[in-house]
Amino acid sequence: MNDIVLNYREELVYSLIVLVILIFIQFILKKAANKVGKKSEINITRTRLMFKYINILVVLIAAFLMALAWGVGIAELALIFSSVFAVIGVALFAIWSILSNITSGIILFFSFPYKIGDTIKIHDKDLPVEAVIEDIKAFHLHLRTREGELITYPNNLILQKAVSLIEHSDFDEGKDAL
Template sequence: MNIPELTYSTELFYTVLMMVILLVINFVLKKTAQRIGEKGEIHITRIRLMFRYINILIVILALFLMAVVWGMNLRDLALIFSSVFAVIGVALFAIWSILSNITSGIIMFFNFPYKIGDKIKIHDKDMPIEALIEDIKAFHLHLRTDEGELITYPNNLILQKAVSLIQKDVFLDEGKNAL
């Protein structure tokens, strides 16, 4: 009795190998982001945001590698990716501030001296702001003034303005006073 030969055995082997390698890379990148977040005392919601960015990167990489493994012509693949990136580029040019804010959010994850709970002053000649950082999102910061006003401040602007630290970790100070 003849055992039927798998037609796509090589492709299946490389697919499984690629998935294992991508899972390891995903794990390593997430552990690295978590270590950086813990070392920099970055809030868990910002670390989870980085996890989403890592997942998107891994999915795009997996789609590209799957197409190569399963025999898609590199010329066709280049055409597809260039077309997709051209459409994305036009769309992002039309709404460039969103891309700018996301990029600023990533930069702020790795190198931003202020944390959630810090009271800061933004030195803007048109509208100076003194407020508490309540949350740091992908696109903006949530700032709470002493009057209780909630201000959403774009990430790209916070990197362009001079900022002073008024009080470090107000939440901890409030907890100490409550005891």
């Protein structure tokens, strides 16, 4: 055991430093997402979704840095990552709309002016919608019409269409009064 520690001392120290720094960065990013969520009065489930994205980002960065620390050369890493991204790129090209909706979900987290409970009107010439926002998910919004119909509206389309606020929910205003 001592031989392993002595032989790989630099790699172990570098790995420990990288892990500590990445845990700190992850903490800062989660704190920032939580602050944005609270400031914008975003539902906690949407904030937790951002936490998952942050975790994925930190794990990918950690894998890259650990590979460098343990002696995998830049050329080998470039080959591995380019091969992996080529396969992922081909696979994701077939499901590009999913990526579009995930990206739109991230954008909606930070800049969507409407909240759960608000009544909105989507100005779409093919399917005009007036409904209450029931939930905002990673891929789509759940909208409930006055007739009780549940509409699942993709996040990428909500960013492409004009949206009007018909009625603001009183749910958040009621919390302040308590």
